[in-house]
Amino acid sequence: MSNQTGLMKRAFDYTCSASKPCEIGCCSSTGVCGYGPDFCGETCISNCDRKAECNPGWGTKWSKADKCPLNVCCSEFGFCGTTEEFCGNKTVTAPSCDGGSSSSKRTIGYYESWSLSRNCDRVYPEAIPIGSYTHLNFAFAFIDPLTFKVAPMNEGDPELYKRFTGLKSLYPDLQTWISIGGWSMNDADQPTATTFSDLAASKSAQKKFFASLLSFMETYNFDGVDLDWEYPVAEERSGREEDFDNFTSLLQNLRDHLSSSGKKYGLTITVPTSYWYLRHFDIANMEKIVDWFNIMSYDLHGTWDNDNQWTGPYVRAHTNLTEINTSLELLWRNDIDPEKVVLGLGFYGRSFTLQDPGCKKPGCIFSAGGNAGDCTGSVGTLSYAEIEKVIENGAEVELDHKAAVNLVTWGGDQWVSYDDSETLKLKLDYANDHCLGGTMVWATSQDDSKGTASAALSKLTGRSALALSARSTSTTDQVQSCRLGECGKKCPSGLKPVQRSDGKNKGNTGTNTGCPDGENRLYCCPPDNMPTCRWRGTAPFCKGKCHDGEVEVSSSMSGTGASCWTGHKVLCCEQTAANKAVSECKWTGSAPSCAGLGGKASCPDSQKRLTYSNYGAGGEQPCFTGSKSLCCDQPPPYENCDWYYHGGKILGQIPFKCTGTCPAGKASIATDPTGCLTGYGSFCCDSPATTNDPWVSDFSKRLEGFAKNPTCGKNDRLNAKREEKNVQLSKRHDLSKSDWSDLLMQITALAAGTARTYQMTLMAQEYNTSYAADIGLDLDQIAEYHADWPNTDSVALTQSLMCLGKKASDTVDDYQEARSEVCINRCPSASTKRRSVKGFSSSPPSTNISNHLGARRIDLLDDPQPGGGGYMPTWTYMIQAIMDGEFKLLYEQLIYTNRGEQILEIAWELPSGRDGDSYRESSDDQYVVFHFHFDHLVDFEGTDYAGIYAMVAFHGQRRGRMRIDGNDHTNANARARLIECDPDDEGDENTLYWYPGDNSIDAESQWGQWLTDFGVWLHQQDLITARTFTGSRRGQLSTYQDENSFCPERRLFDWNGYHQSRQFTPGGESEGERTDDEDDQNDNDGV
Structure with missing residues (x-):
């Protein structure tokens, strides 16, 4: 085997002498x-x-x-x-569950809060395809090394916590957990390097941590905590020898403290697959404490192998089923219950640069990590979304079936491994065959904007989103609730049989009550609201009773085991939204004397009788006197109910043979053989009214409350500045701040359209058929607007649109039409001069230019309207004032940002005193700043124009260092995003730009007219001309032409190593010097 492909390990020298000590031994x-x-x-x-x-x-x-x-x-x-x-010949016996689906019980997705700092492919909480998951873990929080209190990893995380846990209002069965720790927390150069060890060793520190954690979880509505200590004991990871015992003690103390809170908080830990690190976990004793282990069965290999004496610089996949199997044997050696093992999956890949482009197989030598992705910006790692793009551009993909992973090569020397639907299936099959209790994903925030990887996983786990087009008003079918099927039949379309959690063979849940011998009724539920069920009550003296958190679905004298001599068994299922109707009704009356002679058992004061029966739900001991009553909350969850005996309502058809089959569209709620010679009658009702779902009802109430007066006050904006006193609010909606925030989050998630849940589908229908039908802004328009600004906080965008009320739809249409008008292509080799922007429709042109555009923070409305007193002036009001000379020009400056954006920043000072009040939102606004994102210069009919692909504006309150402080983290300077020509465009011969000063544009939309007029004015004032960028006393950039590019006519800019120009004004003095200092602001324009 050559040294190019051989998996060479370092060979130790086992010879020694008195002067030559042994390396080992x-x-x-x-x-x-x-x-x-x-x-x-x-x-x-x-x-x-x-x-x-x-x-x-x-x-x-x-x-x-x-x-x-x-x-x-x-x-x-x-x-x-x-x-x-x-x-030797000793082997490990692994657990086996042939043909099972155990891993569908849990599907956990980790969410990286720092994904919002990427150049692109940012994932806000509302974009997570929540229907694909049972649990979501927020990564990460830290522990303060001095106070031992829970601390956010990033400054903006607390606001994200609320949005993250708020996703449960869209999916009530979802659990949201906080994950504490992570790899970087134990890095030697971090102040938290030994915090886990210090915490585990100190009872007083634990007391502080536990109190802080409980307060944290209660404040932000988290359901559990996942501890990710990487790693105890290991010296190279800042560990100590005593960590082995102390970690277990910490977990037990934490479990006791969580239990004493009165709430059922969850507790898990993440564990490695490598023996080197796992040996420092007392997993046998930890298993008794934690709910389950999250196994990090990814990152098996990466660039770190280069410095490892046992592995070396050899290309290997970051996930490999053969290696995973070997790692899990470490658990089986210690009798770990496979139900407590959650298999880790990766929505990313570890990439390498090959030393020899001709050697591309596993085992070839790498020279470095793979090139960083455009969005994640990390050498040696690519997200699922980035790998998709690589494959779309022609990369070669090879399936390693044995390892259950794909190997991708491109660009001569680039190599990455990743999972797709096929390899995920191989891993899920393995998990099911070995009885594992679930899967977890690192990380859902690495998925693409469509949630492709999550969708592939949910299809395999049976959690596929229901096939309803939630953004289409044409779909009227309602999602079905859980129901008992017909005897001997499969589940109705759209439903799946629920799995049992008890019994030797487990399997499908159902009951034989009311069925011929050998047949059963399956209990069927929507796949994204799937509970687990079990029979309760032990023969022969059965006292079946469901536990807290369970609902009684049916009853039987035998269940799936021995028959009861007295009493009956009950089928109990975890309560979910889809079986909520069952929890709203209960049978009253106990055999043999259920009520007085000829009477019916009474109902509680809060309920009313829906029907009565001698056998209750059907499988109970019959009444000798009186009848049992089905008592329901009001209004009842069931509608249009009646007893059916022979396919109809006629009782006693000769020869009194009852089939108890429900008519189409109805489901069996109870059975009773009374009056039948053979068989049973069925009490059949329409499927429970989905509109009774409490989460959908809450959404509808919020939506209705806003729709009564869809206008916003100053504090309705999620990023509103501090509340000012003594300000008289204009007429506005009546929602509380929390309801308003929840509504915006819900609408944003509905517009994202990925992995819809049972509730989300109904909410989307409610939105489009009620609010959108009246106001005019449908979910498709919101989604398209989000797509215009893919790197902007989508909730802020939703807020901007909703605050426009009945003007929103026209404003969006006008913006989209304006973009198709002013965004053009001055590249002679382009296929078209102007092309319509994908997915955009245009409204009829307006003839009244005085009714200009739409408001955005500086507000989006194109109708010029003043601000002040906490209200935002419209952007058209601001640029009209600029063109009228109301503001003082402070400076222009060129900035090359940390994210590779080229920005022309122009800042104006607002008038002081009352003269400037109408241009402010609040009293401390002193400046207005415009950012023009530029790319090139191009000559058109003898004049150079700058190609601008985006323009944003914001207020500023202070001038820091040299520039106006535009950092957005204070929530004081939210951007008004006025134009972006080609969102997510990677740049080609057809990429569109806005050229300020080009008056050849004949814009018909109001937005387009304002942009054209403003652009001409900027050009005429020499604010955006070629001299702006290249003048010796101004931008001082040099230009060049790339003859091999798709548009060699464009002159690109050379920054010559600088990051910021001096500040300048046309014809004025320059201030300061060029600097190679990197941009000290976030410049979070969302472009």
């Missing part, structure tokens, strides 16, 4: 290294105090420990391992 007089009495005893000549890892039989005197960690094998030479050279 003791040096014997024979000049050979080893352990035990033959090497470290009387014949030893150096390093004689060294001990073996384990005792193969020579006694503990010569070993560090009698046994190996994790019950792995001890070789005859005193080393621990798992291969044949350590274990």
